Amino acid sequence: MRRCTAVALAAAALLALPAAAQTSGLGLLNSILGGQQGGSASPAAALGSLLGGTQPTATAAPANDLMTLLSQADGTIDETREIEIGRQLAAVLLGSKPLHADAALQRYVNQLGRWISLQSARPLLPWTFGVLDDPGFNAFAAPGGFVFVTRGLVDRVDEAELAGILAHEITHVTERHHLQALRSKARAGLATQLLGSQIRTSNAVGSLVSQQMLALGRNLYFSGLDQSDEFEADRQGVALAARSGFDPYGLPGVLQQLRSAAPDNPLFALSLSTHPPAQQRLDLLEQAMGRRLDALAGKPVVRIEQRLAQPKR
Amino acid sequence: MIRARSRSSAGAWLFALVLAASLPAPAQAQEEPALARRTTELREAPGEAGRSLATLAADTPLTRLADRQGPWVRVRTAAGATGWVHLFDLGPASGAAGTSGGGAASALRGVASFFTKPSQQRAITPTSTIGIRGLGAEDLAQAQPDTAAVTRMEALRVAEPQARQFAREAALRTESVEPLPVPARSGQGGQP
Numbered sequence: 013m014r015r016c017t018a019v020a021l022a023a024a025a026l027l028a029l030p031a032a033a034q035t036s037g038l039g040l041l042n043s044i045l046g047g048q049q050g051g052s053a054s055p056a057a058a059l060g061s062l063l064g065g066t067q068p069t070a071t072a073a074p075a076n077d078l079m080t081l082l083s084q085a086d087g088t089i090d091e092t093r094e095i096e097i098g099r100q101l102a103a104v105l106l107g108s109k110p111l112h113a114d115a116a117l118q119r120y121v122n123q124l125g126r127w128i129s130l131q132s133a134r135p136l137l138p139w140t141f142g143v144l145d146d147p148g149f150n151a152f153a154a155p156g157g158f159v160f161v162t163r164g165l166v167d168r169v170d171e172a173e174l175a176g177i178l179a180h181e182i183t184h185v186t187e188r189h190h191l192q193a194l195r196s197k198a199r200a201g202l203a204t205q206l207l208g209s210q211i212r213t214s215n216a217v218g219s220l221v222s223q224q225m226l227a228l229g230r231n232l233y234f235s236g237l238d239q240s241d242e243f244e245a246d247r248q249g250v251a252l253a254a255r256s257g258f259d260p261y262g263l264p265g266v267l268q269q270l271r272s273a274a275p276d277n278p279l280f281a282l283s284l285s286t287h288p289p290a291q292q293r294l295d296l297l298e299q300a301m302g303r304r305l306d307a308l309a310g311k312p313v314v315r316i317e318q319r320l321a322q323p324k325r
Numbered sequence: 326m327i328r329a330r331s332r333s334s335a336g337a338w339l340f341a342l343v344l345a346a347s348l349p350a351p352a353q354a355q356e357e358p359a360l361a362r363r364t365t366e367l368r369e370a371p372g373e374a375g376r377s378l379a380t381l382a383a384d385t386p387l388t389r390l391a392d393r394q395g396p397w398v399r400v401r402t403a404a405g406a407t408g409w410v411h412l413f414d415l416g417p418a419s420g421a422a423g424t425s426g427g428g429a430a431s432a433l434r435g436v437a438s439f440f441t442k443p444s445q446q447r448a449i450t451p452t453s454t455i456g457i458r459g460l461g462a463e464d465l466a467q468a469q470p471d472t473a474a475v476t477r478m479e480a481l482r483v484a485e486p487q488a489r490q491f492a493r494e495a496a497l498r499t500e501s502v503e504p505l506p507v508p509a510r511s512g513q514g515g516q517p
Contacts, residue, residue: 102475107468109460111478118481126488131499135485142478148459158478164459221470230465247505257497261396264412268398271417272357272389278458291417298413299508308500309395310372319495 079224082191082198089191091156095138097191098156100221104229105144105152105160112145112163116320124171125159125178131255133186141178149273150283152233153181155190164279169266171314175256176263180249187248189241194228203228236286246293247300260305267294358418359389359400367408371397378408389415 078097081089089097112118118141125141137157146162153159159181166174184190197203203224221229236242246263254260271290273280287293361381368375371394379402381387390407392399397409483491492498 099472099475100470102478103470103472104465104468106474106478107471108464110471111474119483122481122483123488123491126483126485127492127497130485130488138479138482140479140482142481144460146460147457148461150459158475162460221472226468226470230468234462234465247507251502251505255500255502257492257499259395260502261393261412264396265393268389268393268412268415278461280459282459282461294413296508300505303396305502306373306396308502311395313394314495322494 079198079203079222082195082228091137094188094191095156097194097225098154098158098185100225101154101190101229101232102140102158102160103221104226105154105233106142109144109146109162112143114143117143117166120316120319121161121166121174121178124175125182128175128179128252128256129157129182131252132182137185139182148279148282149270151177151181153184153190155185155188157185159185166316168269169316170262171316171319172253172259172262172311173266174262174316175253175258176249176261177266179252179256180245180263183245183248183252184237184241187241187244189237189245190232192241193232193237197228197231202231206231234282234286239288242287243293243296246297250297250301250305254305254308259309259311260301261309264294264297264301267297356391356401357389359387360416360418361385361387361410362414362416365410365414367400367402367406367410368397369408371395371399371409375409378406381410386418387415 078093078100081093082097121143122141126139129135129137129139134157139157139159141159141161143166144160144162147164148162149165149168151159151161151165159178161174161177161181165177169177206227207223246267250260250263253262267290270280270283270287271294273284275281275284284290361383363383365381366377367379367381369378370376381402386403387400387410390399390401393412394409396412398412398415399407400410400415401407
């Protein structure tokens with residue numbers, strides 16, 4: 013939280029520097045954040061990502077470098093590298109399911125998600141949202157601002173419920189939950205173990221994702237995050253959705269759906285196996301919310317089809 | 326989603342019907358057996374101001390209907406009366422799925438679990454050859470990184486001004502909301 017403000021301030025300070033001074037400025041920024049110098053991240057790339065610009069992949073840190081960084085006991089992962097790790101994990105998810113072809117739907121989810129992200133603790137990340145073409149009921153995030161929902165989820169929720177889900181995933185990103193999980197896995201030597209136990213597949217030439225990162229990413233999305241991280245994302249997500257102008261009961265509404273899903277329903281299997289039981293999540297939300305947000309809940313229900321049917325600007 | 330081959334035979338029709346019957350309907354559209362978790366009012370309209378139709382004792386069996394308005398969920402009593410109860414006052418009928426199972430605990434997790442009780446390990450259900458399943462273990466195990474798709478996704482990004490424009494058109498206004506308090510460690514999730 014405080015660090016991200018420091019980054020933003022430092023970035024703003026850098027913007028005011030003459031071009032010649034910027035390289036040393038970045039070195040200073042890195043040392044403030046405890047990040048490692050080296051790699052080929054340029055100041056422009058760092059600033060670009062801070063300011064939400066697209067990041068040229070040419071400046072990506074080598075994949076092995078990122079694994080080394082994750083395995084270290086100390087040292088902060090700076091935002092540029094966080095985004096790069098996120099890109100690689102997003103590539104793993106998109107390798108398991110493609111983006112949905114409906115451009116209007118993708119645009120709508122990006123508008124909705126970006127609006128919610130503006131109310132979050134890290135509004136300057138390059139937030140990127142996508143709908144996966146998958147009939148299952150699930151949502152994922154990756155470090156640095158990548159958020160995914162499945163088509164099967166979008167089909168079953170209204171706008172406030174989708175906002176609740178996006179706010180939950182946005183919280184995982186702002187709180188760096190995936191990075192923490194990756195670091196503990198990397199330090200436990202899991203990547204090496206996983207590589208030993210699986211059939212090596214040859215990566216396409218020039219792939220930016222190392223075998224180790226691929227193994228860690230697959231494991232991460234299969235096993236899910238720590239339960240306490242999920243409870244935190246529920247609690248903060250409800251407040252974030254409410255702050256963005258939505259019915260605060262969107263996320264509890266989705267949890268009620270999850271609660272009534274049969275545990276062997278193949279559309280809900282991965283959601284249910286990677287999250288704490290829905291009733292427990294609802295109990296904790298009830299303790300946190302009480303009735304204090306009920307006054308914000310008197311909003312008309314907006315169906316997603318209604319939004320998509322509205323004339324495009 | 327399902328591509329039935331265009332054999333205009335009764336057999337194909339029957340197969341399609343059986344297949345359709347085996348697909349789970351959207352959870353939203355389903356009525357779900359439920360219980361009153363505590364003594365609560367069955368209200369005529371969603372809201373604390375709604376006239377009370379009846380007082381429901383704790384554990385009164387109910388049927389949850391599809392409608393939700395904010396925290397208010399429409400239910401039907403065994404006697405056939407319908408009305409609204411607060412979402413938090415509604416629990417699953419005993420033996421429902423949502424009361425057990427959950428996160429696959431991993432010894433490798435660095436952060437201490439919120440619960441001291443180890444959560445049950447549950448295997449992902451094996452896929453059936455017919456029917457539809459969601460993204461699962463097999464998809465992840467076989468995933469090869471698709472960086473080109475990430476680039477396509479990044480091209481869909483929405484800039485801040487466009488997001489604010491969207492919010493204006495949707496009449497979304499920011500609200501001042503305090504962070505929610507962290508619940509005291511209650512140890513167990515509330516099974517009444």
